[in-house]
Amino acid sequence: MTTWVELEKLQPVATRMLKNSIEKNRMAHAYLFHGPQGTGKKEASLLFAMRYFCEANQETSEPCQSCRACKRIQSGNHPDVHWIEPEGQSIKKGQIEYLQKEFTYTGMESNQKVYILSEAEKMTVNAANRLLKFLEEPSRDTIAILLTDNVSSILNTINSRCQRIQFQSLTYDHLFNQFISEEIPESTANIFAALNLDLNQAIEWNRNTWFAEARRIVIQLIDRVMNPKEEGYLFLHQVWLNHFQERSQQELGIDLLLLWYQDIISYHLDRKDMVVLTDQHSRLEKYQYVLSLGEAKTCVYELLQTKRRLAYNVHNTLAMEHLVLHLQR
Ligand SMILES: [Zn+2]
Structure with a gap:
């Protein structure tokens, strides 16, 4: 206590x-x-x-x-x-x-x-x-x-x-060390610290298969929107919308996408030390050539707009369709 x-x-x-x-x-x-x-x-x-x-x-x-x-x-x-x-x-x-x-x-x-x-x-x-x-x-x-x-x-x-x-934001390092001391793996602890989770929530998410699956789906969507031959839109309807159903889940999906695009920006700025998704270096390395710095910034802007739309109760499917259309290369 x-x-x-x-x-x-x-x-x-x-x-x-x-x-x-x-x-x-x-x-x-x-x-x-x-x-x-x-x-x-x-x-x-x-x-x-x-x-x-x-x-x-x-x-x-x-x-x-x-x-x-x-x-x-x-x-x-x-x-x-x-x-x-x-x-x-x-x-x-x-x-x-x-x-x-x-x-x-x-x-x-x-x-x-x-x-x-x-x-x-x-x-x-x-x-x-x-x-x-x-x-x-x-x-x-x-x-x-x-x-x-x-x-x-x-x-x-x-x-x-x-x-x-x-109440002030806790520092990233403080959160990260807290999570590591609870034996949360490093690559997950990084994400939790970036998302500003409290300790109890972090412990729960680390155990829960829904979050692990959410991480996989985010990367799968990235693979689709980064590849002009793939259909992000189809994936959205077949997989994404089924997994991210509740409002808090929808927001988390956007937050995870945001981390990914911020990491691409870190790559462009030659700040690999700032990368949060530390298990994604090979993808980030590859996709920095698909997405310019300016494009990555536009994607971040679109993601923030999507968060705002959801907060204003725009229907999730509509907001996500709009988003994927903008993210698709
Ligand atoms: Zn007392």
Whole structure:
């Protein structure tokens, strides 16, 4: 289990701000923890909640992590700590209403309550408006913690009612070493570090055959779009779309393609040391002659556009057809 001391090594600024507000007993009613995934937002919200309810340690900012309250929070069943996560694609109005109803009863153990919204950017507009009402009339002992890796998607009205705590990206080397120490192979650890995965997700993906297959399919698509005689379009329909079905999978597919095109650019710039897909040197060597630096940059631009289209809910098949048409040599 993480402690503030450990978290401070990764997130010195965010940790100091939070510890400070705990030590001075000046906690905000609502926090917005924002920053890339895997940067410790969830760990910080857990520590914060544990310290708020800890029965043993109120002298320092560290929770004891062994009292009844700390243990229940760790295992996710403290009656006054509520976690809200997207149901399907979004956090819905009903989930916020349910929370409010729960909160109108006084706390099981005290009047203190903490609620934590993971992926807060996925609130529907109705849910966000409902939450806003909640934030506008804070009860003294209730603390809201909103977590997001996409702060620009949070309504300004909500944003302005929260104390914002920024979580910085972890360095590539830090992530890479973390993954290697978990015995993730080097070529995979490179990809995970480039994708900014948190440790748990990296361990899961390393075990899971879906990700291994995704890597293979990305390379197969590359082989097809790089070769004028091959049909990327056909491969898209026969293989790609079947494998990358959910939104998060579709985004991952694009991210893996992005790594590949960025690696080609590294080759053109004579920066082979920057290559992420270290098991692909022979292909990169070959394809740098098929794709000029300018063309590779255009492909990166197209991939970023595709990500944007997916974020704006353009249908995946359409977005991918458009993409493959542009990538095909
Ligand atoms: Zn405790």
